[in-house]
């Protein structure tokens with residue numbers, strides 16, 4: 001059963017630092033790596049992990065080195081796309097040895113899993129928090145979809161087009177996502193979209209395209225829709241998402257796995 005694990009928004013900072021003085025993102029990613037490794041024997045073969053952006057908080061070489069040090073313990077190969085907190089050149093410098101990292105330009109890639117393929121798209125607009133798929137991104141997507149010719153596809157982006165209902169986050173989503181969704185709507189095969197950025201587990205449907213936003217391994221964006229609410233982060237439990245292709249009802253299922261493990265099990269009878 002082809003499977004990958006989505007890790008999103010780890011926001012790693014230099015050693016000894018916390019995000020905004022509150023969130024120990026390095027400890028959260030270490031916890032996620034340990035939880036994934038511990039679960040792997042029970043999950044069956046997992047092909048790889050896909051990190052959907054905001055690998056670091058500021059995109060510095062020091063932060064990427066810290067990220068790499070933590071991810072070295074993950075018992076899976078992994079690949080990534082950038083988020084608004086990343087630096088494209090910072091990623092290129094840190095991940096130059098990875099076969100998915102292009103030597104220049106945006107960080108787009110295509111990964112074939114057999115019964116489905118994942119297209120990773122770089123939606124980073126340097127200097128902005130909102131996402132933008134540049135012309136070359138649309139060209140890469142169009143060519144990839146043409147090559148796949150109706151094969152089931154998952155498009156992975158950091159910024160979602162799916163609205164989450166939190167006004168400040170919806171203002172900073174993939175602002176030209178409607179055009180991307182038009183391409184997926186016209187695609188002659190099954191299409192899904194997975195993203196990050198909102199630090200919450202949110203699913204929705206746009207036309208015939210199922211969309212999912214993954215939680216962060218660390219802090220969440222608080223959901224408070226009151227008029228006087230302060231846009232805030234919150235230390236909610238972190239999680240990753242297991243995406244598996246089931247042969248029984250061909251399609252991708254997505255299971256949110258917490259980054260903390262509770263080893264207490266008892267028979268369900």
Ligand SMILES: [Fe+2]
Pocket residue numbers: 009011053054083085197198199
């Ligand atoms: Fe983020």
Ligand SMILES: [Fe+2]
Pocket residue numbers: 054083084085158196197198
């Ligand atoms: Fe983000």
